Amino acid sequence: MKLRFLALVVGLVVFAGSAYAQIGIYVGPNFTHISNSQADTGTFAFLGSGNTSKMFSGADFGVYDQFWHGQSVDAGADMRVNIQRGAGAHLNEFLIGARVAAAHPMAWSLKPYGELLGGEGSTNPATNPVSRSKATFAIMGGVEKPLGKHVDWRVIEVGYGSLQTVSTGLVTGAANPPGSSTLINFSTGIVFRFPEKKLIP
Numbered sequence: 001m002k003l004r005f006l007a008l009v010v011g012l013v014v015f016a017g018s019a020y021a022q023i024g025i026y027v028g029p030n031f032t033h034i035s036n037s038q039a040d041t042g043t044f045a046f047l048g049s050g051n052t053s054k055m056f057s058g059a060d061f062g063v064y065d066q067f068w069h070g071q072s073v074d075a076g077a078d079m080r081v082n083i084q085r086g087a088g089a090h091l092n093e094f095l096i097g098a099r100v101a102a103a104h105p106m107a108w109s110l111k112p113y114g115e116l117l118g119g120e121g122s123t124n125p126a127t128n129p130v131s132r133s134k135a136t137f138a139i140m141g142g143v144e145k146p147l148g149k150h151v152d153w154r155v156i157e158v159g160y161g162s163l164q165t166v167s168t169g170l171v172t173g174a175a176n177p178p179g180s181s182t183l184i185n186f187s188t189g190i191v192f193r194f195p196e197k198k199l200i201p
Contacts, residue, residue: 098116117139140157140158142187
């Protein structure tokens with residue numbers, strides 16, 4: 001994951017070079033329900049032997065840049081890292097993709113947004129240090145509420161994703177390893193916003 005953290009830092013620099021930057025840096029707790037249709041009873045069972053679902057928790061942090069501005073919608077990019085644990089098993093994700101958000105607060109001063117992200121997920125079971133990394137995707141949606149000039153409260157974010165996690169079949173090279181797991185994600189947090197300004201003449 002060291003390369004993912006480096007990419008996140010590079011992203012901060014790249015996003016900051018946008019002609020019109022509205023940058024947000026966010027951090028918060030993250031909870032993910034991971035499930036699959038087939039129980040793994042082997043040594044490398046990610047969800048534990050015989051389990052088909054488990055709750056993971058941890059934190060996510062990232063940065064977004066809304067560099068395109070319309071009358072009612074802003075658009076840009078988001079890049080984030082998720083680090084979660086569940087009964088000793090580990091899930092780490094690096095995601096990057098597109099973000100669309102309301103340009104102005106709506107009812108109850110809330111600003112809805114949506115994101116379509118892709119990247120890489122790394123998993124390892126609680127009983128063994130072996131890990132596997134696979135491509136992943138996620139669809140996110142949430143609402144944020146301004147608390148001040150430079151701070152937003154991410155009231156809630158809900159996401160749906162898919163990832164083929166480590167499994168006994170995958171590690172041992174079985175002919176038909178389990179398919180991808182479903183990830184249902186819930187998070188909240190704080191967003192620190194930089195004021196919008198023209199950075200490139």
